[in-house]
Amino acid sequence: GESVGLHLPTLSVQEGDNSIINCAYSNSASDYFIWYKQESGKGPQFIIDIRSNMDKRQGQRVTVLLNKTVKHLSLQIAATQPGDSAVYFCAEILTGTASKLTFGTGTRLQVTL
Amino acid sequence: GAVVSQHPSRVICKSGTSVKIECRSLDFQATTMFWYRQFPKKSLMLMATSNEGSKATYEQGVEKDKFLINHASLTLSTLTVTSAHPEDSSFYICSGRGASTDTQYFGPGTRLTVL
Numbered sequence: 155g156e157s158v159g160l161h162l163p164t165l166s167v168q169e170g171d172n173s174i175i176n177c178a179y180s181n182s183a184s185d186y187f188i189w190y191k192q193e194s195g196k197g198p199q200f201i202i203d204i205r206s207n208m209d210k211r212q213g214q215r216v217t218v219l220l221n222k223t224v225k226h227l228s229l230q231i232a233a234t235q236p237g238d239s240a241v242y243f244c245a246e247i248l249t250g251t252a253s254k255l256t257f258g259t260g261t262r263l264q265v266t267l
Numbered sequence: 268g269a270v271v272s273q274h275p276s277r278v279i280c281k282s283g284t285s286v287k288i289e290c291r292s293l294d295f296q297a298t299t300m301f302w303y304r305q306f307p308k309k310s311l312m313l314m315a316t317s318n319e320g321s322k323a324t325y326e327q328g329v330e331k332d333k334f335l336i337n338h339a340s341l342t343l344s345t346l347t348v349t350s351a352h353p354e355d356s357s358f359y360i361c362s363g364r365g366a367s368t369d370t371q372y373f374g375p376g377t378r379l380t381v382l
Contacts, residue, residue: 243310
């Protein structure tokens with residue numbers, strides 16, 4: 155069935171470096187994507203979103219890139235900080251229906267000092 | 268951003284009892300609320316979708332008589348785990364979505380432990 159997956163289960167990054175978390179999605183009809191951050195024992199926290207009519211969107215220290223040709227999504231975190239350590243999930247939505255989220259498997263980001 | 272709360276954050280109960288978890292949208296009206304279950308080191312699994320004033324729509328494999336969902340107002344949804352068993356132990360997370368958005372905002376989750 156349709157699924158959203160991540161290339162790397164764990165990413166270790168040194169503090170101050172940039173992080174890139176990747177996600178592949180398989181439903182070409184999905185038109186809305188969200189990145190969530192989940193810290194241990196907490197619910198997912200909205201980070202940034204992007205619609206399929208865009209290729210790039212920037213937030214505060216984060217950038218999401220969408221490549222519809224290869225169905226690939228990435229989250230870039232600039233100047234990674236210890237507080238960025240968490241599991242990051244991408245999620246895809248086909249809007250106009252029940253707009254249910256399909257989550258990827260998650261990538262754990264470990265920030266080393 | 269939109270804020271969603273859950274209560275309780277943690278609950279321990281005996282096998283065979285029922286447990287109710289509340290999900291509240293604090294600063295927006297959640298016309299749709301979702302309930303998820305998450306196992307350790309796994310992604311979120313959607314259990315059901317509920318629209319205010321309507322019956323919940325359950326995902327395949329989720330027992331509607333075991334996981335009772337009520338969405339009586341635009342700011343409150345409840346999940347009741349009936350006749351809980353140890354295999355129901357999990358992290359339950361709700362999310363809310365407003366009428367004019369596709370974005371879901373999540374609650375902090377409820378850790379259920381059934382002894």
